[in-house]
Amino acid sequence: MKVLLISLVVIALIAFLSTWIGQKLRARKGEMEEEPEAEPMEECCGAHEICETDLLNKMSEEIIYYEDEELDAYKNYEENDYNDDQIDEFREVLYSLKEKEIEGWMRSLELREIEMPSVIKSELVFMLVK
Numbered sequence: 001m002k003v004l005l006i007s008l009v010v011i012a013l014i015a016f017l018s019t020w021i022g023q024k025l026r027a028r029k030g031e032m033e034e035e036p037e038a039e040p041m042e043e044c045c046g047a048h049e050i051c052e053t054d055l056l057n058k059m060s061e062e063i064i065y066y067e068d069e070e071l072d073a074y075k076n077y078e079e080n081d082y083n084d085d086q087i088d089e090f091r092e093v094l095y096s097l098k099e100k101e102i103e104g105w106m107r108s109l110e111l112r113e114i115e116m117p118s119v120i121k122s123e124l125v126f127m128l129v130k
Contacts, residue, residue, distance in 0.1 A: 017125050018079060018118035029110060063112055066105045068093040075113050082117040090120045094127075102127070 070089060074082070082090075097105055102124070109116060116124075 014118065014122045018121045021121045021125060022079070022115075025106065025110060061111065064104060064108050066093060066097060066101060066108060068105070068108075071109070071114055072112060074115075077115060079115050079118040079121065087117045087119055090117055091123070094120060094123065099127075 071093065074086065093105070094102070106116075106124075
């Protein structure tokens with residue numbers, strides 16, 4: 001009985017986190033469309049915790065691939081439409097990225113209209129919380 005209850009709580013938590021991340025990504029997309037474009041800097045001065053050139057890259061509409069061209073096949077899939085093998089394809093790309101590349105990869109998927117599987121969104125939450 002306890003195992004069933006714990007499983008239900010875990011499933012509810014995953015569903016909540018998936019929805020929350022999706023809403024944040026959509027909100028971020030709306031904010032980025034409203035912000036005026038800034039002049040690109042020649043190079044990062046290193047004086048800031050987050051380099052401004054990275055922020056400009058996030059606002060860019062240019063699609064950057066992270067050796068994940070095979071994920072283009074999942075354009076317009078819903079987050080719960082993926083099978084285990086397809087989820088593993090996302091996981092393979094995710095765990096090959098450097099920590100600073102993750103947000104850029106998420107933006108790339110968004111621009112390519114590829115929604116991540118809900119399981120991967122949950123894993124991202126735990127990775128980014130560290």
